[in-house]
Amino acid sequence: MAYDFAQELQATLNATICRDVRLRAVQRPFDSRQVFTVGSGLSRTNLTQPTGFPVRIDNKRPRVWMNLSYQVHLDDEARYLTVYKSYCGIFSDEELETCLCHFDYEREKDKYTSAHLQVHGLSPALEALNRSGDEKRPLEKLHFPVGGRRFRPSLEDIIEFLVSERLADGREGWQRVVDEGRDRFQRNQLRAAMRRNTAVVAEFIREQEKQA
Template identity: 70%
Template sequence: MISDLSKQAYKFARELQETLNGTVCQHVRIAAVLRPRSAVGPVFTLGHGLSAANPTQPTAFPLRIDQKKPRSWMNLSFQVRLDDEADFLTVHLSYCGIFTDEALETCLLHWDYEREKDKYTSAHVQVYGTSPALEALNRSNDHKRSLDKLHIPVGGRRFRPCIEDVIEFLITERLAEGREGWEKRVEEGRNRYRRGQLLAAMRRNPDVVEEYLESRGE
């Protein structure tokens, strides 16, 4: 089982690396390393700066396509394992944060996915900043929350954003510079991700597939 998992984890890491270096980065290396312990069985962590000596804590990398001083940094982490049938790669946890410094002291926002989360939506984004509207609500609320403590839903387990969505956001909002042709690479990766999610949804919901086929007379 670990052999099948490692092959799929390495493939996913290579795809992430090619996507990042083909759009908003250069020379970023995404490694896949088996975690020492996991309550859910064998798990690989994917990220930058991982090694046998550091199997769990990815390091940040600059968002730049040349030698200019970067304006922003990304910290990216995926924990992947095989699904319950031990056939297909599934993401157990993921994190993607955008920072203005390599030390990761000043965060703009981060996207999170926690598969087994039950206190709030498993896929969410947290934004750092101030909100006069939230401050007004807090004045009459016993449970005061800062903006970065709000878990804003983003599509749930199946339809959450992919790394290509993040890349498109960074480029179109002028938070990072994109390489020539980045649109094509983003669209290819996003289509690959959505196809995989659709196939997973079909496997988990065969009755819906059957209903659709019946509606088409097939």
């Protein structure tokens, strides 16, 4: 399942804003839950740290680099693949030193919302709002909530963001690929929510039957 997931992400990237990106799924060592890491640059000697890759559809020098990482495992019933953590960073350099923003998800996050966005830059408003002890807190330390556990941004949303904001070029037909992939993601998330909330589903069905 993890391998298929990696291939699906790879196909989406190469059909929209990338060329020749290769994603792999490798099992993380010393983890009893059989967690797999999905990303670029993974190998037998690099099992846990995906590397960045250029966002480009031609041979021109890339303007944007992406670092994409997922940690996945089977759910408690060992039937469905579950994303435990994910990270998508957008950078302007190959060394991944200059970050624009990154989209994060961590299922068991304690202090902040599980799905959040962190933006790098200067913010006079934040400087004015910081309280005593936070005077030097930079913008990138804020965790902006984005949709929660079930309906967090998908890779397709990030691709659309990059193309729509003229940060990356999209291949012909990229919007169709994004729309179809996002629909699959949302349907899968909805089905997962239904499995975990069967009483709500039953209540909804009864209400629909009464209105029929």
